[in-house]
Amino acid sequence: MQIKAKVVTEMAEKVLFPGDTIGIVGDSPNGIMMVAAAKRLGFKVIVCGSNESSPTMQAADVRIVGTSKEKLQDFAERCDLITYESQYVPASVIEFLSRFTAVPQGKDTLEITQDRLLERAFFEQINVNIAxxxxxxxxxxxxxxxxxxxxxxxxxxxxxxxxxxxxxxxxxxxxxxxxxxxxxxxxxxxxxLISFNKEISVVFSRDYDGELKFFPLTEEVYHGHDLNRVLTPARVTNDVEEEIHRLAHQIAENINYVGVMQLSFYLTDSGSLYVKRMVPAVSPTGYVFDKATLVSMFEQHLRVLARMPLMTTELVEPTAMVMMTDDDQDSIRTQWVLKDNWSYNFFRYPERMKPRPAGYVLVTAPTIDAAEEQIQATEIWPDETSE
Known part of the structure; x- marks a missing residue:
């Protein structure tokens, strides 16, 4: 066991180059985009999951179907490192995989965030505001x-x-x-239920030395429990942005995590911030950076894990991301032939495992107000009361 632990440590300290192998765990829409980013960087991709027909599996170089201990060990021993692409991958699976290869994200932060009581206890321990x-x-x-x-x-x-x-x-x-x-x-x-003015998120990377690199702040709008749209840059004061970055540093200093993650906040009318959630993985909020910045959330995540230099995350142009459902398809057809500043990403899933969002639209504009006005003018996504 000591020999194995030494090998895993050496792998964790290794720079990955084109031709090396990255393993991906999970079947959410994040997975297919992670595979695409990894292939663009020249990595070989092995995917382990429970459904062979998922798009993530179909795009992989090698597929391992099943989550028995034998399958997981076989998967881990083929990979130079492994990443999970969703906050819902069981922490116990990540703990087991870590015995055989490097899993830089680790299982500790995932374990905290998958249990609401543990998550709240963590935030209380480090003295950040929660509801x-x-x-x-x-x-x-x-x-x-x-x-x-x-x-x-x-x-x-x-x-x-x-x-x-x-x-x-x-x-x-x-x-x-x-x-x-x-x-x-x-x-x-x-x-x-906090009475809030806006929901603000910060997506950032944390490297092996604990250094943080921030993407532009985002505003999130929910319809019920479902994420409807994300706007960046967030329309907040410099003081609010500085306080969010300070809280991100405070939280990041107290976790064992490497990769891209998200922190979400409620911003009240008085300017107070309450932590809503922590997501130790890539998340749908970060889809907006496909257009808003020079590097996508997925590529930046892989660059961190592979010990590559990180790209700049400065805003290129204001961007809004709107989630689409199957019910939106007919309305989208009109915009399809009209809008030259709309980009589309459809999730191509088999009917029996199709996620509720059918994909997302990215709208770029000179200002974020102009992007949101264009979205609202279509009346495809009427405003609703969020949680």
Whole structure:
């Protein structure tokens, strides 16, 4: 075991060159874009997942189907390093893979963020603002907690899930009885719904020495629980941007992570910031940088892992990203023949594993206000109340 640990350490310190092998775990739409970025850099790509028909699998040089320990070990031993492309890949899988090859992102931060209680405890420990919350194991806990948390509040299971199942907004006392059935299913977090002006995110890379490189700040708009659009640059003051960068440094100093990640914040009318979430992986928010900056989020992530020089992440042009669903397809056809500043990326998934977003549109403009006005003028994506 000591010999194996030494080999893994040496691999973690290795510079990757064209022809070396990167392993990718996961089947989300992030995966196919990660594969494409890796191939452009000249790397061989091996993908391990549970569904052979996923686009990520289809694009790989080598596919390993299955997640048994034997399959995972075989996968790891073929790779110079491995990256996971989604925050929903089980931390236990990453821990096992780390025994056989380098996984620079590690499993520690992933483990924290996959459990809402661990995540909140982490933020409290390093003294950053989060929404008031309580741990819920019974309906009585909700009745007792709302007196301090207040209405409206949201009930979330402690384990994060890509489908946001079993979440419920509680707006008044009479709503509490309506969540009795889901509370019986496990442990929950009851969290105050912060009254905010904007949701702001920062995507950045953290290298092996702990140095951070920031992409431009983004604004996010949600329809219910679903990300609808991302705008960059975010329309915030210099003071807010500096405070977000300070908080990112504070959080990054306390985690064991290498690669690109995201921090999201609620910005209130008074200018206060509350941490909403931490995503230790590439995320849909970063799709906007396909056009907004000279380097995509995916290439920058791979450059960090491979110990390559990082590219500049300065803004090239204001860009808005809008997620598309199948319901938007007919409306998109009109814009398809009209807009010369719209770029499209469609997720080509088999019907049985198709994600809710069908893809995304990137809109560039002289200002971010102009980009958003153009999107709203189409009336394809009417504004809705976010979470």
């Amino acid at each position: 008031p919350y309580a741990t819920i194991v019974s309906l009585d806990d909700i009745y007792q907690s709302v007196s301090s948390i207040g209405f409206p509040c949201i009930l979330k299971p402690i384990q994060k899930d890509i489908n946001n199942k079993h979440q419920a907004v509680i707006k008044r006392q009479t709503d509490i009885a309506k969540v009795a059935d889901i509370v019986d299913l496990g442990t929950y977090v009851l969290e105050s």
